[in-house]
Amino acid sequence: MKDINCGQITELIKEMCIEATHFLSDDMKAALEHAVKTEKSELGCQILRSLEENLEIAASDMIPICQDTGMAIVFMEIGQEVHFTGGSLENAINEGVRRGYTEGFLRKSVVRDPIDRVNTKDNTPAIVHYSIVPGDRVKITLAPKGFGSENMSRVVMLKPSDGIEGVKKVILDTVDAAGPNACPPLVVGVGVGGDFEKCALMAKHALTRPVDLHSDIPYVRAMEEEMLEKINKLGIGPGGLGGTVTALAVNIETYPTHIAGLPVAVNICCHVNRHAVRVI
Numbered sequence: 001m002k003d004i005n006c007g008q009i010t011e012l013i014k015e016m017c018i019e020a021t022h023f024l025s026d027d028m029k030a031a032l033e034h035a036v037k038t039e040k041s042e043l044g045c046q047i048l049r050s051l052e053e054n055l056e057i058a059a060s061d062m063i064p065i066c067q068d069t070g071m072a073i074v075f076m077e078i079g080q081e082v083h084f085t086g087g088s089l090e091n092a093i094n095e096g097v098r099r100g101y102t103e104g105f106l107r108k109s110v111v112r113d114p115i116d117r118v119n120t121k122d123n124t125p126a127i128v129h130y131s132i133v134p135g136d137r138v139k140i141t142l143a144p145k146g147f148g149s150e151n152m153s154r155v156v157m158l159k160p161s162d163g164i165e166g167v168k169k170v171i172l173d174t175v176d177a178a179g180p181n182a183c184p185p186l187v188v189g190v191g192v193g194g195d196f197e198k199c200a201l202m203a204k205h206a207l208t209r210p211v212d213l214h215s216d217i218p219y220v221r222a223m224e225e226e227m228l229e230k231i232n233k234l235g236i237g238p239g240g241l242g243g244t245v246t247a248l249a250v251n252i253e254t255y256p257t258h259i260a261g262l263p264v265a266v267n268i269c270c271h272v273n274r275h276a277v278r279v280i
Helices: 006-022 026-038 042-061 089-103 160-182 196-206 218-231
Strands: 002-005 071-079 082-085 127-133 138-145 154-158 186-194 247-257 262-269 276-279
Touching: 002 006, 006 082, 006 089, 006 138, 006 276, 026 042, 026 247, 071 089, 154 160, 154 196, 160 186, 160 218, 160 262, 186 196, 186 218, 196 247, 196 262, 218 247
Parallel strands: 002 082, 071 127, 186 247
Antiparallel strands: 071 138, 138 276, 154 262, 186 262
């Protein structure tokens, strides 16, 4: 059994909040650099270069990449041989978010209730997803999710007879309807299977996969490649002002489902697709 003090979790979460909102991950940097080389629209190239300049300024001057520093989404993959000490794990996670957003001078965007809309003033609570895995390590993935792109996402309960073509149509229709509102070029996370909430969770989790890695499942990999090509033919382009790079990647996760269902979720993310990862 491995003991991990919750104070260590708090400190890591604080660091990750600040890191993810100021510095782009290496896979996203490479994807943007590739987009500049492949975009065929002059205006699209200009926008992409401006995005790269914005990233450089954010990193060098410690200014958030985007004014919407998002709602903190935390994936906790916890080894079953781990024992947490020193208090409540979930309280420790939220304390890390509180410190990250207050000490990092990040915008606080969370309201305590969806109707009365009173700001919590520290960006808590986070949304936390737990999974128990073999071993004695903990993998923490933090993804600050802005709502310009989140609001463009969808869950659709297809019929089994809709098949893979129905899934593809949901993906394309969702991106097409989003247009410029999700700050393209996009990363598109897709969950297929499970049930109503499982497909949405997979779509969100898919966004944390490095954009240069495809699914290990052959038909899923082929669908990722096909959807990226078709999305980029929609003509939405960087900033929604036209071009050939509307998306940087399409990441798809699948899960077994009921004989009567074919759930599909599409979670859209903007061009920064912020996330940070730590392993203890």
